[in-house]
Amino acid sequence: MKGDMNGIWVFAEQRGGELHEVGLELLGKARQLADEAEKKVTAVILGHDIRPLAQRLINHGADSVVVGDDPRLKTYRLIPYARVISSLIHAYDPEILLMGATYMGVELAPRVAARVRTGLSAHCIDLRLDSNGKLLQVVPGWGGGVIATIACPDHRPQMATVMPGIMKALSAAEKEGEIKEIEIDLPNEGLGPEVLEVKREKPDRLPLEKAEVVVAGGWGIGSRESWKMIESLAELLGGAVGATRPPVDEGWAEEGQMIGQSGKTVRPKLYIGIGISGVMHHVVGMDQSEHIITINTDPNAEIFDTSDVIVVGDFRKIVPKLIEEIRAKLKE
Numbered sequence: 001m002k003g004d005m006n007g008i009w010v011f012a013e014q015r016g017g018e019l020h021e022v023g024l025e026l027l028g029k030a031r032q033l034a035d036e037a038e039k040k041v042t043a044v045i046l047g048h049d050i051r052p053l054a055q056r057l058i059n060h061g062a063d064s065v066v067v068g069d070d071p072r073l074k075t076y077r078l079i080p081y082a083r084v085i086s087s088l089i090h091a092y093d094p095e096i097l098l099m100g101a102t103y104m105g106v107e108l109a110p111r112v113a114a115r116v117r118t119g120l121s122a123h124c125i126d127l128r129l130d131s132n133g134k135l136l137q138v139v140p141g142w143g144g145g146v147i148a149t150i151a152c153p154d155h156r157p158q159m160a161t162v163m164p165g166i167m168k169a170l171s172a173a174e175k176e177g178e179i180k181e182i183e184i185d186l187p188n189e190g191l192g193p194e195v196l197e198v199k200r201e202k203p204d205r206l207p208l209e210k211a212e213v214v215v216a217g218g219w220g221i222g223s224r225e226s227w228k229m230i231e232s233l234a235e236l237l238g239g240a241v242g243a244t245r246p247p248v249d250e251g252w253a254e255e256g257q258m259i260g261q262s263g264k265t266v267r268p269k270l271y272i273g274i275g276i277s278g279v280m281h282h283v284v285g286m287d288q289s290e291h292i293i294t295i296n297t298d299p300n301a302e303i304f305d306t307s308d309v310i311v312v313g314d315f316r317k318i319v320p321k322l323i324e325e326i327r328a329k330l331k332e
């Protein structure tokens with residue numbers, strides 16, 4: 001039964017019949033690892049009326065796709081999804097299982113790992129194989145000051161989650177693969193809350209990951225009042241506001257505005273980082289930006305190592321002048 005399906009698995013998340021980009025990105029990485037280790041890539045997709053999505057997963061790198069199509073899986077729910085994935089793991093015994101560190105993945109992956117008694121590395125920034133084909137899971141550790149490489153030598157599957165935007169999807173290429181529809185064996189009760197309706201909120205601001213300009217503020221901004229300067233600068237440049245963890249904790253910015261290992265990954269044309277020290281947890285989410293300008297009072301701030309233009313000084317003096325100059329230029 002296991003056949004070629006015990007290699008590298010990717011859980012391909014879908015919402016409302018739309019594939020989440022992170023599944024395609026993970027397939028790109030899985031393909032690279034599988035080619036190195038001569039293994040096969042299997043994508044797993046759960047939902048209802050989702051069969052047409054399977055071919056897209058094959059075109060993006062999967063050798064085979066396991067499709068769990070059932071009305072009870074239409075909308076994501078933790079318990080049924082965790083049960084189905086765990087029973088698939090018991091049946092096929094995959095070596096590796098990768099999931100997106102999305103709202104769904106961060107809830108689902110630990111539940112699955114606990115059910116099948118294996119380990120899980122959350123929010124990996126890279127994945128490699130050692131010479132024996134074991135998965136090396138790279139995460140910033142101990143406050144972001146070091147990069148830790150984690151292995152799971154004794155338990156299977158080796159599980160890791162990765163934030164959207166970190167891995168790169170392969171371009172789609174028509175190819176053939178196996179599509180296997182599975183029977184869903186779920187009890188009628190004990191599946192947790194029933195979802196009656198899903199209402200999607202329309203974002204009221206430019207999504208961070210789509211913005212060409214990102215102005216990000218950190219703990220150095222100091223207060224909600226000063227945070228308005230970050231918002232004004234972003235608005236003036238037609239960009240989006242990003243943040244490190246502390247401004248989110250303080251309530252100056254929203255969770256969805258956080259950039260980094262446990263936030264969003266951004267690759268804008270211009271990233272301006274203000275009052276940000278440059279801890280690895282944040283840097284992994286912005287270091288692929290095209291141009292990076294940072295402002296910090298500390299001449300030794302780590303963020304300067306990743307910057308194209310550095311400004312040493314107090315943002316409270318620099319940003320108002322910058323805003324004034326940009327306004328004047330825009331009026332010309």
Ligand SMILES: Cc1cc2nc3c(=O)[nH]c(=O)nc-3n(C[C@H](O)[C@H](O)[C@H](O)COP(=O)(O)OP(=O)(O)OC[C@H]3O[C@@H](n4cnc5c(N)ncnc54)[C@H](O)[C@@H]3O)c2cc1C
Pocket residue numbers: 143144217218219220221243244245246247258259260261262263264274275276277278279281282285295296297298301313314315316
């Ligand atoms: C598991 C885990 C995951 C995490 N994930 C993330 C994540 O995804 N994203 C994230 O951002 N953080 C994350 N963190 C938190 C992270 O470790 C840091 O604590 C955080 O990024 C630091 O934010 P900061 O640079 O704004 O603050 P600080 O490190 O306190 O830096 C503030 C900077 O502001 C400068 N400054 C002060 N006053 C001024 C001024 N007037 N003008 C100019 N500069 C000034 C200071 O010199 C300093 O460099 C995570 C932590 C853990 C443990």
